[in-house]
Amino acid sequence: MNKIAIFADVQNIYYTTRQAHGRQFNYRELWKRVSKQGDIVLANAYATQRHDDGQIKFQDALKRIGFNIKLKPYIQRSDGTAKGDWDVGITVDVMDAAQNVDTAILLSGDGDFDLLLKKVSGDFQVRTEVYGVASLTANSLINAADVFHPIESELLV
Numbered sequence: 001m002n003k004i005a006i007f008a009d010v011q012n013i014y015y016t017t018r019q020a021h022g023r024q025f026n027y028r029e030l031w032k033r034v035s036k037q038g039d040i041v042l043a044n045a046y047a048t049q050r051h052d053d054g055q056i057k058f059q060d061a062l063k064r065i066g067f068n069i070k071l072k073p074y075i076q077r078s079d080g081t082a083k084g085d086w087d088v089g090i091t092v093d094v095m096d097a098a099q100n101v102d103t104a105i106l107l108s109g110d111g112d113f114d115l116l117l118k119k120v121s122g123d124f125q126v127r128t129e130v131y132g133v134a135s136l137t138a139n140s141l142i143n144a145a146d147v148f149h150p151i152e153s154e155l156l157v
Contacts, residue, residue, distance in 0.1 A: 002102045003038060003039055003102050004103045005044075005103070006067075007090050007104065007106050007108075008043075008046065008067065011047065011048060013108065016132065016133040016136040019136065021156055025107075026157045030107075030131065030155060042068075043068065044070055045070070046072075046090055047086075048072055070093075091113070095116075098120040101126060102126065103126065104128050105131065106130050108137075108141070111139075113130075114138065114141045117130070128146050130144075130145040130148050132150070134150040
């Protein structure tokens, strides 16, 4: 059976679906779709920790679906910008999982991950799939993936 790992860049998916569609991503629908492709052996959702009731409820919902929640502290800089970047953490986890899965699914539009997908595909023969908002996903990431799934209405709440 196809062993699948899912890596969800929660902040990226939240902001891109909100910007492009004014709606939220439907993680439950994603789980239903992916589970038809094989056995989900790992599912990580990477987010920032803000101690906000809405975020806590959202993270609890992700846990009930089957995701492991990985949190980084939300850092508000003095200039008003925020920090909570998970790129290195996601990369390390994908590399660790690549030896034990057949398919790695990344939810992100961040072009920084294109080299990662090429690496796990080439070195470990892992099939790579990306879910992202087409207009806000880097072309390099789309091209690096074996399959690109545009996030459209059927994957939104």
